[in-house]
């Protein structure tokens with residue numbers, strides 16, 4: 001068996017792999033797609049010590065760093081389930097079974113999309129999902145935030161300090177965000193909140209976003225707003241469905257980890273966007289990945305020899 005099998009090849013998984021291999025452990029990485037969300041990212045300006053890089057470039061460096069060590073990278077493989085007998089057993093979609101003494105799950109998350117015309121076309125050209133990442137690109141411009149939950153209202157407050165104006169569009173007739181956040185947002189002169197607004201289309205000029213269209217659900221009228229950016233904040237879904245019967249997850253599906261990255265099943269660790277650790281960022285995922293690998297190494301040291 002492997003000493004450590006890492007599920008996921010994003011920043012958290014790559015970081016766990018380097019740390020594991022450097023401990024001399026027999027390490028494998030199994031990933032649907034090496035690089036994870038970073039592969040879909042255009043400009044990255046907050047990966048500290050690198051002023052600017054681009055997703056595909058960072059993915060290539062991640063892969064090179066892992067390949068500097070003797071790590072078995074299995075990409076194009078989706079994990080279907082994990083169970084624990086003598087060793088952990090990972091079953092893939094293709095029916096393969098892999099055995100390991102410890103596991104780090106780093107399967108990340110995916111932003112829920114609006115699924116409206118223009119969203120995909122203008123993703124990275126005005127349509128954004130991460131205010132921490134892309135907020136500064138819209139300095140002095142008008143933007144919308146889709147979604148009035150905690151993440152939407154937090155994004156609006158955050159963005160209002162950078163951009164000229166923020167319009168929040170909420171689908172229902174109530175905001176789900178905490179009252180303190182709502183009060184804060186209402187107190188800011190450059191935030192407007194529109195209720196019962198169903199976004200129907202992202203408009204653009206071929207190169208970038210120029211506005212959006214929505215239906216006012218109270219009247220059925222179609223309306224348009226001109227703006228440069230649209231932050232979609234309608235949920236981040238952890239890729240943890242395959243763990244539902246194996247370990248403790250939160251209601252939202254996040255893997256519950258302790259300070260060392262260990263889950264409710266001894267020897268199974270997790271890191272990055274799939275976990276309860278707040279603030280989903282590359283640099284955080286990398287730190288958490290290395291931490292989980294060190295946690296798993298500690299676990300392995302204490303295993304009776306077999």
Ligand code: FAD
Nearest residue numbers: 008009010011012032033036037079108133272273281282
């Ligand atoms: P991910 O990057 O999501 O990687 C998950 C890995 O697990 C992938 O390899 C995937 O294929 C694999 N996987 C998933 N399920 C399975 C399965 N069942 N079996 C096998 N493999 C599986 N952060 C920043 O810090 N700065 C930015 O500028 C920035 N911009 C972003 C822009 C966009 C468009 C997006 C989407 C995100 C951005 N982020 C940014 C967030 C950042 O990309 C994530 O926080 C980070 O990638 C999380 O790393 P991770 O390793 O936890 O997960």
